[in-house]
């Protein structure tokens with residue numbers, strides 16, 4: 314990360330994510346789908362931003378680009394003051410590992426690993442020591458109230474429980490940026506509230522949070538709400 | 552360590568497939584270890600038999616006689632020794648031999664009596680050089696079959712005369728060219744004549760009565776080792792304890808040939824086994840490619856949460872190597888068991904089939920290499936995947 318710190322300019326220090334006219338198109342047969350259409354967005358460090366929009370409007374596509382999983386067709390993405398093209402593949406892997414906590418819409422748990430092993434995986438890639446790993450896994454699972462299901466495989470868990478494992482995996486590494494794609498989509502209102510409390514707590518301790526949701530109530534809890542429709546972003550000020 | 556656990560777990564999750572994949576390696580390793588061990592065991596026992604037969608002879612060369620040259624009398628004295636059977640001096644020169652209108656280069660050996668016994672030469676016709684020939688410097692010769700047919704024209708030529716280096720010699724014996732003998736395989740086609748040592752001394756300027764090379768054989772009821780020990784002792788005493796003044800070599804043509812044949816056989820069988828190992832390696836590569844495709848989504852997830860190329864490469868490479876090494880271990884275990892069984896079955900033959908440690912090491916090394924070589928392509932394929940494509944693969 315040394316390289317990143319060095320290149321960071323003082324005036325941009327606040328801005329963590331900066332998207333400028335980002336486009337992402339998918340060609341299916343003869344039809345071209347504009348999943349993202351000149352999207353422009355800034356997220357400052359420590360902000361809690363929610364993204365709301367109907368199904369198929371390009372929310373997950375936006376997340377994948379922010380999370381360095383996908384690359385935009387055109388436009389500019391500046392992460393931490395450095396254009397995304399300037400990072401090497403190895404650096405991007407390191408960013409995904411240490412800086413970003415991803416909660417996928419489809420959970421993306423490894424089915425051959427138990428809940429705790431799934432949560433442990435990013436810590437293994439960080440080369441955290443065994444004892445420390447066990448401690449952090451336990452703590453993360455406790456936060457999502459799943460300590461009793463630690464040794465269960467994903468197939469043995471309900472949808473909501475899988476979602477909570479995915480959240481535990483994202484927060485176990487204590488990342489500075491959390492990208493959550495409908496983290497409360499499969500949860501009842503009580504659990505949903507508990508999860509939102511976790512996000513609020515993370516926000517209070519200085520984490521940057523980008524949260525995708527269908528639920529207006531959930532969106533309202535964020536500092537800033539962004540609306541997305543057919544790949545176009547509109548800022549909704551509160 | 553963590554990666555190793557992951558690899559074992561992933562192999563364990565589909566045991567039948569892992570076993571079938573390993574089968575190629577198992578069979579290859581078994582072929583290699585068993586065949587090479589069998590060849591080694593068999594040769595070992597044959598070599599032992601040859602040595603115990605006492606057909607060994609010793610070649611003695613004197614390079615520095617320290618003023619005490621070896622004479623024919625000395626050889627006669629040494630033959631009285633308990634441990635020593637026969638001793639025969641020899642020297643070799645090349646002369647032109649003539650008979651009728653033919654002439655050709657002939658290898659002429661100046662020898663003493665018993666040379667034929669020590670060298671195990673067999674007569675076709677007539678007799679070999681005798682002690683009286685040596686004492687009387689007679690102009691007689693014993694020729695080999697090749698010389699008889701090529702120079703004289705027929706083999707029934709005892710009593711005929713041939714000219715060697717301008718001097719007339721009477722043929723007193725014809726030696727059989729033993730085609731089945733391993734010795735002749737290397738010395739065929741040359742024209743050979745044996746004449747009394749003393750006669751050669753007169754014929755040649757370089758050969759003198761000071762003997763520089765001779766053969767010694769072990770006594771009938773002794774071993775070559777005993778004979779070697781005795782003759783070495785005698786010569787050490789004679790040449791002022793200077794071991795560089797002479798050399799005593801036990802030279803067994805059969806043994807040498809045997810070891811040549813064995814190493815050829817070992818390489819041949821080892822090569823065949825190596826090919827089957829490579830086929831097994833291709834099986835591993837095949838299944839690793841399937842595994843990588845099957846686990847595309849898993850690879851995507853791992854990359855999404857921060858695995859870099861190296862980690863993924865390591866994981867799949869290790870899986871291939873572990874698969875190979877497990878096959879190797881099973882193969883070695885089975886080979887050991889089979890060799891034990893063969894050992895029990897043929898125990899009456901006094902042949903021991905022990906597992907050859909070297910071949911085991913070679914097998915382990917080879918399997919490791921195969922794991923790396925054939926695991927590299929699939930592992931690299933996994934490592935190169937783009938996270939987003941891998942995540943969305945098949946759903």
Ligand SMILES: Nc1ncnc2c1ncn2[C@@H]1O[C@H](COP(=O)(O)OP(=O)(O)OP(=O)(O)O)[C@@H](O)[C@H]1O
Nearest residue numbers: 339346348367368369370371372373374375418943
């Ligand atoms: N890999 C792909 N290939 C082709 N089209 C795609 C692909 N991924 C997304 N799309 C299209 O891009 C558009 C945006 O998809 P995206 O997944 O971002 O929607 P979303 O806002 O996350 O919807 P949801 O709320 O249902 O999750 C959709 O119309 C979708 O069909």
Ligand SMILES: [Mg+2]
Nearest residue numbers: 372373418494
């Ligand atoms: Mg989505």
